[in-house]
Amino acid sequence: xxxxxxxxxxxxxxxxxxxxxxxxxxxxxxxxxxxxxxxxxxxxxxxxxxxxxxxxxxxxxxxxxxxxxxxxxxxxxxxxxxxxxxxxxxxxxxxxxxxxxxxxxxxxxxxxxxxxxxxxxxxxxxxxxxxxxxxxxxxxxxxxxxxxxxxx
Numbered sequence: 001x002x003x004x005x006x007x008x009x010x011x012x013x014x015x016x017x018x019x020x021x022x023x024x025x026x027x028x029x030x031x032x033x034x035x036x037x038x039x040x041x042x043x044x045x046x047x048x049x050x051x052x053x054x055x056x057x058x059x060x061x062x063x064x065x066x067x068x069x070x071x072x073x074x075x076x077x078x079x080x081x082x083x084x085x086x087x088x089x090x091x092x093x094x095x096x097x098x099x100x101x102x103x104x105x106x107x108x109x110x111x112x113x114x115x116x117x118x119x120x121x122x123x124x125x126x127x128x129x130x131x132x133x134x135x136x137x138x139x140x141x142x143x144x145x146x147x148x149x150x151x152x
Contacts, residue, residue: 002112017091032086045102047117
């Protein structure tokens with residue numbers, strides 16, 4: 001389970017280091033094999049351990065190529081997916097096209113989302129956090145069926 005927002009730094013070669021608290025789990029569960037792809041809903045990247053990505057691929061396999069929306073979704077998710085391996089120092093390289101999609105600079109935020117991570121540029125993350133809080137505070141927030149029964 002991945003949770004929390006972790007500030008990280010990307011080097012000039014596009015490498016980031018996975019925080020130590022997540023490394024063992026990634027190495028044990030997926031032998032350090034990970035997949036990074038775009039998030040089509042937000043200006044960030046999605047980082048999956050291989051075991052989780054294989055579940056995504058099963059679901060993508062079920063999408064129909066003769067449905068334009070489903071084909072578009074599959075094309076974007078699979079067409080931008082990059083296999084990676086975490087090196088002995090806990091690092092991996094984010095490809096130039098993925099960095100460009102998410103507007104990544106040096107200062108990033110790695111955000112745990114239970115079965116995957118989001119990778120945000122720090123400025124974009126801070127802006128999204130402020131926007132999300134403003135929407136919730138304004139009451140202009142869709143309370144879906146799932147959220148109506150969600151109490152903390």
